[in-house]
Amino acid sequence: QVQLVESGGGVVQPGGSLTLSCAASGFTFADYGMHWVRQAPGKGLEWVAIVYYDGNIEDYTDSVRGRLTISRDNAKNTVYLQMKSLRVEDTAVYYCARRGLILGHPIDYWGLGTLVTVSS
Amino acid sequence: DIVMTQSPLSLPVTPGEPASISCRSSQSLLHSNGYKYLDWYLQKPGKSPQLLIYLGSNRASGVPDRFSGSGSGTDFTLKISRVEAEDVGIYYCSQTLEFPVTFGGGTKVEIK
Numbered sequence: 001q002v003q004l005v006e007s008g009g010g011v012v013q014p015g016g017s018l019t020l021s022c023a024a025s026g027f028t029f030a031d032y033g034m035h036w037v038r039q040a041p042g043k044g045l046e047w048v049a050i051v052y053y054d055g056n057i058e059d060y061t062d063s064v065r066g067r068l069t070i071s072r073d074n075a076k077n078t079v080y081l082q083m084k085s086l087r088v089e090d091t092a093v094y095y096c097a098r099r100g101l102i103l104g105h106p107i108d109y110w111g112l113g114t115l116v117t118v119s120s
Numbered sequence: 121d122i123v124m125t126q127s128p129l130s131l132p133v134t135p136g137e138p139a140s141i142s143c144r145s146s147q148s149l150l151h152s153n154g155y156k157y158l159d160w161y162l163q164k165p166g167k168s169p170q171l172l173i174y175l176g177s178n179r180a181s182g183v184p185d186r187f188s189g190s191g192s193g194t195d196f197t198l199k200i201s202r203v204e205a206e207d208v209g210i211y212y213c214s215q216t217l218e219f220p221v222t223f224g225g226g227t228k229v230e231i232k
Contacts, residue, residue, distance in 0.1 A: 035221070044210075044212065044223060044225050044226045045161075045163075045169065045212055045223040045226075046223070047220050047221040047223070050219065050221075059219045059220070061220045062220075095168060100171075102174065103155060104155060104157050104159070104174050104175040104216060105216050106159040106171055106175075106214075106216060107159070107161075107169075107171065107214070107216075107221075108171050108174075108180065110169050112168055113168060
């Protein structure tokens with residue numbers, strides 16, 4: 001079965017850096033685009049970034065562009081989110097999620113999430 | 121960016137009764153292929169979101185047929201024909217027509 005397991009969350013000071021990882025299993029990872037979606041405490045869902053199946057195309061929401069970088073290693077079935085110049089407003093649970101192959105490309109599987117807290 | 125607006129914010133429901141959630145997009149979600157790029161997700165308490173409906177009206181694998189989706193280019197509805205206790209949680213609509221992917225603010229469904 002499809003599994004997405006995030007790791008790397010923790011507490012970091014404003015201006016600091018952190019790298020999240022998401023280990024995928026149960027499907028052919030190299031065929032799928034992968035998203036990061038975040039959810040601030042008690043708030044709704046916010047899309048962060050996508051990397052296409054081959055790693056050649058990325059896109060970001062404006063508020064993180066230039067500070068967060070999505071990447072993937074298809075040999076390791078892992079997607080990453082490098083986070084730098086972190087702000088208090090980046091505090092959230094970060095979900096790794098799979099871009100479905102079916103028409104419309106919905107987000108068809110989500111990980112359990114990893115909590116990032118930006119605080120002094 | 122495409123803005124997604126849901127209503128109501130909160131929806132108390134009685135088990136066995138129907139329920140309906142609305143979602144409006146700031147621009148049409150109709151793709152040139154004729155499909156509407158609108159999805160519905162349910163986030164049960166303490167859990168990750170799960171896909172319910174894609175392309176406006178297609179149930180995802182394993183989703184009970186009491187869930188149905190409909191809508192035009194900008195106005196969409198998720199209906200639950202007979203609410204069950206396990207349906208509580210926050211429902212989100214989302215568009216994947218263009219990046220950034222955007223979500224509605226969520227509708228909290230709770231049992232009366």
